[in-house]
Amino acid sequence: MRLILFLLISLSVVLAFTNPNEAEFRSYMQKKHGIAGSLSLKVASIFSAGTSTGVSRDNYIICSRYYIGGDGILPRVDLAWGVGGKFFDIDEDDEK
Numbered sequence: 001m002r003l004i005l006f007l008l009i010s011l012s013v014v015l016a017f018t019n020p021n022e023a024e025f026r027s028y029m030q031k032k033h034g035i036a037g038s039l040s041l042k043v044a045s046i047f048s049a050g051t052s053t054g055v056s057r058d059n060y061i062i063c064s065r066y067y068i069g070g071d072g073i074l075p076r077v078d079l080a081w082g083v084g085g086k087f088f089d090i091d092e093d094d095e096k
Contacts, residue, residue, distance in 0.1 A: 015062035
């Protein structure tokens with residue numbers, strides 16, 4: 001039982017330290033979508049209200065959800081989950 005608890009705590013600590021930030025997500029978008037990915041984030045930052053940089057992050061300690069919009073005239077669109085230094089795109093068609 002102690003071994004399982006130790007492994008769960010160790011996994012949680014590793015995931016917390018490898019949780020990607022917004023800069024890493026921007027780099028991922030640029031690598032995956034090229035100039036179109038970079039431009040879409042720039043356009044989102046123009047239309048977002050306040051001091052938002054276009055892309056926002058919901059941080060859940062061991063993982064993060066990245067989205068654009070939701071704070072201005074753009075509706076919220078979830079883009080990806082970040083876990084363990086990797087990104088997993090969210091397909092909007094599957095959620096509806």
